[in-house]
Amino acid sequence: MTKGCIQSHDGPCSSSSLYHSLSCLSLFLQPKPENAVTIAVSSRVLFRTEREQKVFEQKGVEEYLRYQIEHENEPFAPGPAFPFVKALETVNARLRDLYPQSEELFDIVLVTYNHAHVGIRLINTINHHNLFIERFCMTGGSSPIGYLKAWQTNLYLSADADKVREALAEGIAAATMFMSEKITEVSEYQLRVAFDGDAVLFSDESERIFKAHGLDKFFEHERENEDTLLDHGPLKGFLEVLGKLQKKFYAKGQRLDCPIRTYLVTARSAASSGIRALKTLRAWGLEIDEALFLAGAPKGPMLEKIRPHIFFDDQMFHVEGAAEMGTIAAHVPYGIAQNHNPKQNASVGK
Amino acid sequence: MVSTVLNTDVKQKDADHAVVIAVTSRAVFGSGADDDEVYGEGLAFPLLQALQRVNEHLLMNNPAELLLFDIVLLTTDSQQQQQSPRIISSTRHYGLEVGRFCFSSEEDFVENLLKNNVQLFLSTDRNEASQATQRGVLSALLDHQTASCPSEQLKVLFFGDAVIQPDTGPTPPSRQAARSFSAQLGEMQRRFTMSDSPLSIGLVTWRGGRDSCADALHTLRSRGVRVDEAYCLAEAPWGPILSVFRPHFLLSDGFGGLEG
Numbered sequence: 112m113t114k115g116c117i118q119s120h121d122g123p124c125s126s127s128s129l130y131h132s133l134s135c136l137s138l139f140l141q142p143k144p145e146n147a148v149t150i151a152v153s154s155r156v157l158f159r160t161e162r163e164q165k166v167f168e169q170k171g172v173e174e175y176l177r178y179q180i181e182h183e184n185e186p187f188a189p190g191p192a193f194p195f196v197k198a199l200e201t202v203n204a205r206l207r208d209l210y211p212q213s214e215e216l217f218d219i220v221l222v223t224y225n226h227a228h229v230g231i232r233l234i235n236t237i238n239h240h241n242l243f244i245e246r247f248c249m250t251g252g253s254s255p256i257g258y259l260k261a262w263q264t265n266l267y268l269s270a271d272a273d274k275v276r277e278a279l280a281e282g283i284a285a286a287t288m289f290m291s292e293k294i295t296e297v298s299e300y301q302l303r304v305a306f307d308g309d310a311v312l313f314s315d316e317s318e319r320i321f322k323a324h325g326l327d328k329f330f331e332h333e334r335e336n337e338d339t340l341l342d343h344g345p346l347k348g349f350l351e352v353l354g355k356l357q358k359k360f361y362a363k364g365q366r367l368d369c370p371i372r373t374y375l376v377t378a379r380s381a382a383s384s385g386i387r388a389l390k391t392l393r394a395w396g397l398e399i400d401e402a403l404f405l406a407g408a409p410k411g412p413m414l415e416k417i418r419p420h421i422f423f424d425d426q427m428f429h430v431e432g433a434a435e436m437g438t439i440a441a442h443v444p445y446g447i448a449q450n451h452n453p454k455q456n457a458s459v460g461k
Numbered sequence: 462m463v464s465t466v467l468n469t470d471v472k473q474k475d476a477d478h479a480v481v482i483a484v485t486s487r488a489v490f491g492s493g494a495d496d497d498e499v500y501g502e503g504l505a506f507p508l509l510q511a512l513q514r515v516n517e518h519l520l521m522n523n524p525a526e527l528l529l530f531d532i533v534l535l536t537t538d539s540q541q542q543q544q545s546p547r548i549i550s551s552t553r554h555y556g557l558e559v560g561r562f563c564f565s566s567e568e569d570f571v572e573n574l575l576k577n578n579v580q581l582f583l584s585t586d587r588n589e590a591s592q593a594t595q596r597g598v599l600s601a602l603l604d605h606q607t608a609s610c611p612s613e614q615l616k617v618l619f620f621g622d623a624v625i626q627p628d629t630g631p632t633p634p635s636r637q638a639a640r641s642f643s644a645q646l647g648e649m650q651r652r653f654t655m656s657d658s659p660l661s662i663g664l665v666t667w668r669g670g671r672d673s674c675a676d677a678l679h680t681l682r683s684r685g686v687r688v689d690e691a692y693c694l695a696e697a698p699w700g701p702i703l704s705v706f707r708p709h710f711l712l713s714d715g716f717g718g719l720e721g
Contacts, residue, residue, distance in 0.1 A: 141670070141695040172655050226655075227664065227678065227691035234675045245670030246697060251661070251689040258692075261701030 141245050142214035144262045148352045150199060151222040151259055154233055155270035156288040157196060158187035176228045183232045186239035191288045191439055192268050193240075195420040198302035200243050202356065202370045209363050215356065220262060221247035222255045224274075259283055266349050268441065276444050284349045286423055286441035289430075295418060295437035301370050303419040304353060306346055306399075307410075307443075308377035308388050310425035314342035315446025317384075322447055333384040341391040345445050346423050354397055374417055375399045380406035414438040425449075463565040463573050466545075470553050471560055476578070478527035480645050482512065483563070483579040485589070486536045486548050488603050500551040505583065505603055508709040511615040511659075513558045515649065518659040522652055528645070533577055534559045537570040537589060571596045580642050583710060597634025599642050601710040610707035614661040617646065618708035619688070621666035621677030639712065640684060647685035663690040663706055670695045 154160060167175035199217040206216055219242075221233065227249045237244050248258045256277050259267055267278045267285040278285035297303070309318045321329040353371055360369040375392075379385040381404035392399060403413055410429050414422055415436045422440045424430050426448045433440035467473065489509060490500035512530045519526045534552060536542055542564050552559050565573045571593055574582055582593045582600040590600040610616060650660055664681065666674040674693040681688055692702050 141697070144697050176655070227688040230678050230688070230691045231675055234671045237671060245693065245695040247671070247674075247691070247693050248702075249691045251663075253690070257705035258702065261705060262697065 142216050142218050144218065146214035147216050147218035148356065149218045149220060149262050149264045149266075150196075151220045151255075151262070151264045151267045152192050152196060153255075153269040153271070153274075154187075154221060154223040154225050154229070156190050156192040156268050157221065158190045158193070158233075158236060159290060160187060160190070161290065172226075176226060179229045179232055184235060185232075186236040187232070189240065191290055191294075191441075192421075194294075194297050194439065195268075195302075196242065196244075197299070198297070198420045201300060202302050203243070205370050206356070206359065209365075210359065213359075215359065218246065219244050220264070222250075222258055222264075222267070223248070224250045224252055224255055226251045256281060256283075265352050272442070272444055275442075279345050279443070279445055284346050286346075286421075286443045288439075288441045289434065291434040291437070291439070293435070293437040294439060295415065297418050297420050297439070301372055303372050303374065303417060304350075305374040305376050305414060305417055305419035305422040306350060307422075307424040307426075307429065308375055308379060309344070310446035310448060311344050311346045311423050311443050312350060312375070313344045313347075313388065313391060315344070315425070315448070316342060319447045330383060333387050337387050338390065339387075340394050341387060343395075345443055347395070347397075350397055350399070351395075357398070372400045373398075374419060375402040376405070376410050376413060376417075376422065377403070378405050378407050378410070380404050411436040411438070414440075463563070463569055463576075465573075465577070466549065466562040466564075468549070468552065468559050468561055470556075471558055474529050474531040474560055475527040476531075479529050479531035480581075480642070480649075481531045481533060481577060481579045482581045482583065483533040483535045483574055483577065484509065484583045485585065486534050486562075487538060488583065488585045489534065489557075490548070490551055498547070498550065499554045500547065502555075504585065504605060507611045508583070508603070508615075509557055509559075511612065511709055514613070515615050515659045516558060518657075519649065519652060526652075528648060528652075531560045532558060533561050533563055533579060535563045535565070535570060535573065535582075537565060537567055537586075539566055542566075571598065574598050580638065580645070594635045597638060599635055599638035599712070601712055603710060610709060612661075612707065612709075614659055616661045616663065616706070616708045618663040618665055618703075618706060618711045619643070619677070619681060619686075620711055620713040621664050621674060622668045623713040624664075624680050625673060625676045643681065643684045643686050643712070647687065650687050651685075661689050662686060663692065663708060664688045665692040665694060665699075665702065665706075667694045667696060667699065 163175065163179060166178045196219055199219060203216045221244055230249050248255060259278055260281060264283050267283055268288050269275050270288060272287045275285040275287045306312050309315060317329060317333060320332045350373060353373055357369055357371050377388060379388055385404040389402065405413065409432060411432045414433050415438060420439060422433055422438055423443050424440060425443045425445050427442055430440040430442045484505055488505035489503045491503040509532065512532060516529045519529055536548060545564055549562060563573050563577060574593055575596065575598065579598055582598050583603055584590050584600065585603045587602055590602045593600040646662065650658060664677055666677055671693055674691060678688060678691065694702065
């Protein structure tokens with residue numbers, strides 16, 4: 112990506128103030144947090160840090176930091192969130208072309224409870240991979256939740272399920288990511304985000320019925336409540352902000368080659384329980400590009416075709432199944448499914 | 462007129478090794494009613510307690526430790542000067558580890574700072590802080606967002622933008638003061654491991670992006686300072702970050718307080 116100078120709102124770059132001179136020299140100006148879609152990623156999902164994790168677990172924090180400093184000039188390899196972040200930057204480049212003055216962009220922030228000692232290695236790594244990350248928080252062990260809220264985070268990705276749960280409890284969309292050995296190639300030109308329905312976009316109310324009373328009761332309940340909107344789930348807001356950015360491309364006649372594409376991949380079935388999901392989305396004013404109703408069939412093969420940069424599901428069973436086929440899947444630890452053993456409890460048609 | 466009173470309740474620190482910090486009595490004590498014997502706790506009270514805790518930990522590790530904070534309570538307000546007995550008795554009442562009391566007027570308090578070899582001056586008054594900085598004394602402005610954080614650790618936040626400013630011409634004395642103070646903090650940190658440190662050092666950069674932050678980290682490292690937490694804002698708003706980090710004071714490398 113080329114470094115460039117953009118016009119500030121106050122007029123052409125001039126040397127009359129330090130601010131303007133700096134903006135001429137610097138990379139693209141960072142958008143203000145309240146205008147941007149803020150995506151916070153932790154260092155363990157953006158990069159691969161397994162070796163360092165092992166040092167930390169086996170030898171303690173002092174040795175871990177010593178190791179990091181010793182290897183400071185060795186960049187980390189890309190982690191599970193890396194392709195997603197690269198795709199966000201692709202979208203930003205397209206948005207800047209169309210709307211050079213706008214701050215409605217993705218703002219990628221590194222939020223880690225790593226110690227600032229690791230900071231130089233992380234910055235070297237970001238430089239090595241040419242990533243556009245200019246904001247970060249290294250909290251040295253304290254909870255990053257306060258900072259997530261301060262920066263009006265729209266999505267938080269971490270390797271630590273407890274931190275993710277904390278974020279969800281604070282109303283921040285969040286998901287846990289895992290390193291997988293098999294990753295299939297994803298598009299470099301189009302950001303693809305796939306969502307499960309229940310307990311991700313929607314609340315877990317219907318799942319509760321299914322878990323408590325079984326499949327028949329579930330169908331009955333959905334039929335009876337077809338015209339009642341589902342309540343919203345933790346990732347609804349994120350789908351919403353994606354939709355807002357999509358509309359910016361449509362407004363410039365770029366519907367067909369929009370660099371953002373969204374998918375609903377649900378075990379609901381199109382003819383019956385899926386109707387309620389669609390009606391709800393429509394009532395929310397949210398468009399989803401492709402809705403895939405699997406009626407209980409496994410999600411893996413469908414996801415393998417879609418090749419999303421990230422797939423959100425509340426059930427570890429589906430996350431693991433997707434990962435086995437090379438899909439980058441993230442777990443949303445929300446709702447009733449968390450009380451059940453993931454491998455045992457497949458949702459056989461929701 | 463300038464006067465110095467030793468606090469006989471407290472063991473005097475070694476002048477060659479101690480780190481002298483002057484805090485204004487206005488910052489430490491709130492206003493008390495006239496009949497009261499003792500002042501209430503002011504906004505810098507938790508800060509003072511945090512400084513004391515650092516000393517306690519240093520002495521626990523090594524009872525013969527000489528690198529300690531030496532706290533001077535400075536009264537610059539001529540009105541407050543008349544209350545000097547009450548300032549002294551309040552200090553004793555709370556068992557504050559103040560080594561000495563300095564009383565001076567608004568005109569000559571900076572002389573007092575220099576004479577007492579003060580390495581850091583903390584005040585709630587912007588003018589006072591600015592005057593001291595101009596005469597080469599490292600100063601920090603205390604306000605409600607800082608100072609009063611009731612944390613177990615002493616939390617110091619370096620403002621990285623100032624740390625990496627290039628020197629134009631000869632190094633200003635306040636900058637020298639900042640360098641030597643940070644080196645001493647680094648020295649104190651090295652007395653502890655990561656898990657039992659009573660000191661927490663943060664860095665925040667506002668202008669520029671990650672490379673500015675990397676520069677600041679390198680600079681502080683070269684002074685022997687171990688940064689625990691780092692925040693690179695790239696011009697995002699300060700306030701929310703400060704209200705989460707809650708430093709006791711901010712050091713801006715002798716370039717005065719934060720602007721904006």
